[in-house]
Amino acid sequence: MPLQVSNYSWQQTKTAVFLSLPLRGVCVRDADVFCTENYLKVNFPPFLFEAFLYAPIDDESSKAKIGNDTIDFTLYKKEAVMWETLSVSGVDKEMMQRIRENSILQAQEKAKEATEAKAIAKREDQKYTLNVMMKIEEEERKKIEDMKENERRKATKELEAWKECQRKAEERKRIQKEKKLHQQEKQTEEERKKLKHKNLTKNSASRNLATKGRNSENIFFAKLKEDCIPAPRSVGNIKINFTPRVFPTALRESKVAEEEEWLHKQAEARRAMNTDIPEFCDLKEDEKNPEWLKEKGNKLFATEDYLAAINAYNLAIRLNNKIPLLYLNRAACHLKLKNLHKAIEDSSKAYRIMKLHLRLIQLTKLCKTMLRRFGM
Structure with a gap:
């Protein structure tokens, strides 16, 4: 049961109320002060003080000072009037x-x-x-x-x-x-003039000597010299026919199908090398190999670098456009990039190349069968 504190003293002016509340041993840490416009409460166990104020106060600007066994309040009134009592009576x-x-x-x-x-x-x-x-x-x-x-x-x-x-x-x-070039041309021209002058001098001397020799030459030797000169050849035409065949063997001894297959492979090999194309001259030997480029494109596809893979397949196709797997791999890259028209186009090219290869294989087998049948 708390002890109600009643021995307090207070003074007032028209604008403020000064309240002194004695509490033995009071300190800031243990004292609980609660103040509003019409109510003031101090709780310091076992002491308790309550005051229902006579008139409203400005609780925000009011102050409390705790120390020396007392709590001193400075309460500022909202209206500048004198209070009759501190607390309202008859509550x-x-x-x-x-x-x-x-x-x-x-x-x-x-x-x-x-x-x-x-x-x-x-x-x-x-x-x-x-x-x-x-x-x-x-x-x-x-x-x-x-x-x-x-x-x-x-x-x-x-x-x-x-x-x-x-x-x-x-x-x-x-x-x-x-x-420098002009000086060289000038020197060359001077040397040419000197050589020409020297030749003219030499020719003049030779002509003089020849004239003297002809005057003293024997008629017999002149006649003998004329007889030793052969007569000119007769006019005629020589016609030579060359065979257009690549192979030196005769047509009756050759195997046309095997020769055409060999020529086709040579053309593919030359196309794969492409050493004469200027844009491929700076490539390394590995980069001129379509198989190496295909493997590089597969690695780039595995790392999801589809644009770089397409570039690798493009270069491989330019080196050798008869490999259907290159078109299929490039179609897969276009499919990943949502380029559906290009994917369909590459797939169609791969299908046509594979279909042509199958026809060539069938034709080769048929030719070999016919050759074995006729004993050739």
Whole structure:
């Protein structure tokens, strides 16, 4: 049962009430002070103090000081009037209970409003902080973009300057080369003139010697020289017919089907190598092999890199377009990429090639059967 405290002292002005409540051994840690507009309660076990105030007060601006075995209250009035008493007189238990409940509800509502206000303030602070951070990040990003743009412009200027230097160097080399070539042509022309002059001098001397020799030459030797010169050949045409066959054997001794199959294989091998095509000259030996490219495309397909696999199959098909499995694998890649028309087109090509191979095999078997039948 708590002990009701009744020995307290209070003073007032028109705007404030000063209440002094003596409590032996009171401290901030153990004292429970509850104050609303019309109700004041202090709980310090085993002591209890309650006051149903005469008029409303401003509980937010009111103060309490705990220490020296007393609690000193400074309660600010809402209306500047003098109170007759501190507590309302003639209050029964029901009214007291109703005042307590209303005070608790009022305190809860204020606490709820304070919590909501605090949460709103916190959200506003977070929003403000986020905006500030976004502005800082935007400034940093803009700064980085400006630095990149400056570096790009600097690199572009340096590249243009280097290209200009290279162009000037190439121009100087070309001019020097042209000068050197002109000098060589000039020297060659001078040497040609000297050689021509020398030949003319030599020919003149030879003609002079020949004239002297002819004057002293014997008529017999001249006649003998004329008899030793053979007569010119008669005019005629020689016609030569060449066989268009690739093989040196005669047509009656050859096997046309086997020869055509051999020629077809040679053409496929030359097409597979493609060493004369400029765009394949830079490829390695492995990259010119359709089988190697097919295996590479299969590995890329397994890693779900379908575009790279299609490129590998494209190169393999350009090297050898008679392998149906290349078209089937490329159709699978197009199917994964939802390119249905291309998948249908590649599947149709593979079907036609396989059908042609089957016909060639059947025709080869038929030819071999006929050859065995006729004993050839």
